[in-house]
Amino acid sequence: MTEHEHVRVAVIGSGFGGLGAAVRLRREGVTDFVVLERADSVGGTWRDNSYPGCACDVPSHLYSFSFAPNPDWPRTFSGQEHIRGYLEHVTDVFRLRPHIRFNSEVKMMTWDAERLRWDIETSSGSYSADLVVSATGPLSDPKIPDIPGLDSFPGKVFHSARWDHDYDLRGKRVAMVGTGASAIQIVPSIQPEVERLTVFQRTPPWVMPRVDRAISGAERALHRALPFTTQARRGLLWGLRELQVQAFTKRPNELGMIEQLAKRNMARSIKDPALRAKLTPDYRIGCKRILLSSAYYPALAQPDVDVVTSGLSEVRGSTVVGADGSTAEVDAIVFGTGFHVTDMPIADRVVGVGGRTLAEAWQDGMRALRGASAAGFPNWMTIIGPNTGLGNSSMILMIESQLNYMADYVRQLDVLGGRVALDARPAAVDVWNRRVQERMKRTVWNTGGCTSWYLDANGRNTTVWPGTTTEFRTATRRVDLAEYEVVRAPAEKKAEKSEVVDA
Numbered sequence: 001m002t003e004h005e006h007v008r009v010a011v012i013g014s015g016f017g018g019l020g021a022a023v024r025l026r027r028e029g030v031t032d033f034v035v036l037e038r039a040d041s042v043g044g045t046w047r048d049n050s051y052p053g054c055a056c057d058v059p060s061h062l063y064s065f066s067f068a069p070n071p072d073w074p075r076t077f078s079g080q081e082h083i084r085g086y087l088e089h090v091t092d093v094f095r096l097r098p099h100i101r102f103n104s105e106v107k108m109m110t111w112d113a114e115r116l117r118w119d120i121e122t123s124s125g126s127y128s129a130d131l132v133v134s135a136t137g138p139l140s141d142p143k144i145p146d147i148p149g150l151d152s153f154p155g156k157v158f159h160s161a162r163w164d165h166d167y168d169l170r171g172k173r174v175a176m177v178g179t180g181a182s183a184i185q186i187v188p189s190i191q192p193e194v195e196r197l198t199v200f201q202r203t204p205p206w207v208m209p210r211v212d213r214a215i216s217g218a219e220r221a222l223h224r225a226l227p228f229t230t231q232a233r234r235g236l237l238w239g240l241r242e243l244q245v246q247a248f249t250k251r252p253n254e255l256g257m258i259e260q261l262a263k264r265n266m267a268r269s270i271k272d273p274a275l276r277a278k279l280t281p282d283y284r285i286g287c288k289r290i291l292l293s294s295a296y297y298p299a300l301a302q303p304d305v306d307v308v309t310s311g312l313s314e315v316r317g318s319t320v321v322g323a324d325g326s327t328a329e330v331d332a333i334v335f336g337t338g339f340h341v342t343d344m345p346i347a348d349r350v351v352g353v354g355g356r357t358l359a360e361a362w363q364d365g366m367r368a369l370r371g372a373s374a375a376g377f378p379n380w381m382t383i384i385g386p387n388t389g390l391g392n393s394s395m396i397l398m399i400e401s402q403l404n405y406m407a408d409y410v411r412q413l414d415v416l417g418g419r420v421a422l423d424a425r426p427a428a429v430d431v432w433n434r435r436v437q438e439r440m441k442r443t444v445w446n447t448g449g450c451t452s453w454y455l456d457a458n459g460r461n462t463t464v465w466p467g468t469t470t471e472f473r474t475a476t477r478r479v480d481l482a483e484y485e486v487v488r489a490p491a492e493k494k495a496e497k498s499e500v501v502d503a
Helices: 016-027 080-093 183-190 217-225 227-249 252-269 273-279 296-300 345-349 395-416 426-440 469-475 490-502
Strands: 004-012 033-036 106-112 117-122 125-134 156-159 173-177 196-200 305-308 312-316 319-322 327-329 332-335 380-382 420-424 484-488
Touching: 004 016, 004 117, 016 033, 016 080, 016 395, 033 125, 106 345, 125 395, 173 183, 173 327, 183 196, 183 296, 196 319, 217 227, 227 252, 227 469, 252 273, 252 296, 273 296, 273 305, 296 305, 380 395, 395 420, 395 469, 420 426
Parallel strands: 004 033, 004 125, 125 380, 156 332, 173 196, 173 332, 196 305
Antiparallel strands: 106 117, 117 125, 312 319, 319 327, 420 484
16 A cells, blocks of 8 residues: 555445445446455454354344345344355455455544545555545444443453453353343353353343244245345335334334233243343333344343342442442453444544534534535545434345435536535534434334433434335435535636636
C-alpha cells in the first residue's frame, strides 16, 4: 500500500453490511473502493462471537443475501461457524478480497471541506475517499459494566463476544452476568461442564422454544436443482414475519396470547414455583427481544445452577456479590452484557463539517435521514443506522434496503457531476425523525413496560424500525435530492460564477 491511497468509496467493516455494500458497488460498476477491516478476517459479529452455542435466531434462508442464496444450509437455524463460512464464501464468489484491507482499524475520519473528501487514518496507513459507507454495526463493541472490585478479581474475566477459548471452564465455578440473547445460548452449553454456575439476572427474558432441525439432504438437493424453491422458502419465512409486525407496532395487546405460550414453555421445564416466579417477566412480551431456546430453562433447573435475580454489584476477591446481597465464590466471570448500541464508539472518530464529531451531533440521541445520512456529514452514510433495527425479522432485509439507497446515492453523485457532495438537510432529518418517533409511541418497545437496549440514555428508542420491512424498502428506494444540500468544491463554485459573468 502506498503511504496515502485515494479511493472513490471507503467501506468500514466487513460484516454483512460491509460485504453487501462491496458487492452492490461492484454491481453498480464502482470498482475504485476499499473495505477497511480492523480484524484479520471477514465476518463482523459472526467472526467476533464464537462463544459456545452461538447461533442465529432468524431462520437460515432468511438470514442471507437475496443475491447470494445458499441451498446448502445444514440447519433451519444456523450456527456461528456456518454463517461465518457463508460470509467467507460471499467474499470469494464476488471477488472482494483484493478490495479488503485487513488489520486496518479506523482511528479517525475527517471531512475536508476544500477537497470534498474524507481523510481517513487507520492502524495500517492513511486513505482518502469521496464517499464513506460506515458498516461497523451496532453489535461490534462489547459493553462491560463498571463493577467495583472487578479489576482485582484473581480469576478469569471475559465478554461473550471476546470468548477466551484457551481457558477451560470444565470443573470451574462460573458467574454468568446477563440473561440476553448470548447468555441463553451460553448457559446450556457450559452448564454440563462447570462445577457450579451462578446466573445474574437483572430482568428475566421471555423465551420461546427454538424449533431447530437439520435440513435433510433431499431438501438441499431440491434447492440446488430448483433454485426457485430456495426463494419460495425465503419468501414464506419473510411473509409470516411481515404479518406479525402489526402486533409489535400497533396492537401490543394482541401479544398476550404469545405470552401464554411462553409461560407454558417455561412450565414444561421449570417445576419449582419459586424458580418459575424468578424467571417470569413483568412486562409485555416483545418489549425486550424475544429469545429462542429449548435448552435454557432445562439448564436453569439443574441443581448446579443458581439464579440471582439482581445484577452483579461488587466483586470482593474471588467473591461476586449481587445487588440483593447474595454472594458466590467463582473462578471465572463471563459478561453477556451487550454492546455499545446507542453510543457507538465509531461516532467519536467521525469529524464532520466545522470539526464537529458525530458523537457531538448525536449527544441527544442518534438521528439519521432514512437511517443513513446525518446532517453535517456530507457523503457519509451508515448501514444499520438509527431506527433500522428489527424486533421480529431478518436484519439482512434492512441492510439490502439500505444498499438500494446507497446505490442511488452513488448514481445521484454521478448525475450531478464534478466534485460534489450531498449533505442531509437538518430540516429533512428532523421531519424523518419526528415521523419515526411518532410511530414509535404505540409500539410494544415503548409501551411494554420494560427498559431495553433499544432505548438510549434519554429513554428514546433510536434503534428499532416501527414498521414492516416492505415500508422501509419503499422509503429507501431512491434518494430525494430535495432532502439534501448539494455541496460543490470551492474551485468549481468560482468556475460556475465566472461562466455566469462571461455569459
